[in-house]
Amino acid sequence: MNALSSATAVVQHHVTGANQVDEWGMDDDAVALAQALAALRWSATVTGAAHVPGSGPVLLVANRRPLDGTPLLVATAIGKATGRPVRFTGIIDIAPAGPLLRRAGGVVARPDEVTGLLRAGALAAVWCSSTLLGRPRIGLPPAEYLNAALESGAAVLPVAVIGGPFARRVDVAIGAPLATDATRGPLATAELADAARLAIQRLIDESAPESSRFRLR
DSSP: OOHHHHHHHHHHHHHHTOOOBOTTOOBHHHHHHHHHHHHHHOEEEEEOGGGSOSSSOEEEEEOOOTTSSHHHHHHHHHHHHHSSOEEEEEEOOOTTHHHHHHHTTEEESOHHHHHHHHHTTOEEEEEOOBOSSSSOEEOOOOHHHHHHHHHHTOEEEEEEEESOTTOSEEEEEEOOOOOOOSSOSHHHHHHHHHHHHHHHHHHHHHHSOGGGOOEEO
């Protein structure tokens, strides 16, 4: 579906009241429109989509470039490749951008939002920290989101976003689910965070030219 037909469908469904919005504000029509609009801005390829379970809670842990459209890009690309809507964290809940991004699947970066999504069996994406200055480096994913994944029994998958800042072509590589310890606690969370970071770096090293690679802190 192209951007024009997606936009027309959104308007028609809102006029007729046929659109459905879930408890976090996502509208399936708006997701389809976001995918179509993203395709106009980016050429995105996704590898490893078969690693994403067809149902049940999944936490995607991805790197991102500071101050770019990585969250929406990853959500739309993986959503299209897997057929599952991706709930992405990090939106600012201020009108007009916040409500619009919620319609497309975005949520505020709060542990309670991610916990609720995973308990509901959703596919959610969170982001490793990154540097604003100098050569980009992959940091650690927020521990509170990993705790939510461990508590809900969600699969945790590393995701590498490969491409220069604001590049028109971006490659998204999804890795196999990470091993999660049956135990809970700060040590298990820290080990999972480090495993996620290392797995993302391996995906980047396997896929990206040296000039565009992130490096670990």
